[in-house]
Amino acid sequence: MPVATVGDRAVSERSVTEEAIDRFAEVSGDENPIHLDEEYAAETMFCGRIAHGMLAASVVSAALARLPGDIIYLSQDLRFENPVRPGDTVVAEVAVVESLGGDRLTVETTATVGDETVVSGEAVVLSVPHDGA
Incomplete structure (x- = not known):
């Protein structure tokens, strides 16, 4: 089976609903009121409820999973640049930009x-052939 190589790209998208934010809070344990309480969030610098940054970043993980082979995360540097709000659709794009030798690759990630x-x-990431097992 093929593995990811320099030049490979993948995309994933997800609509962020209030329910998705609530479920992410439940799963992650992050119950910051900026994510869950509209009245509270309205009084913050964001002027309303926002999604967890890691919920938006999880769409990157979904895009990585669409690259060829089995992709295994080794590390991720993230910059949270703007808030995601209920009703937004996050589109993540990943591009393999460098081979680090062996099965290791550097991937640029953007949402x-x-x-x-x-x-x-x-x-x-590691990109290894899928063995079909």
């Missing part, structure tokens, strides 16, 4: 809402 970047960064 956007419309034309605005919400999360950017760089991942190091």
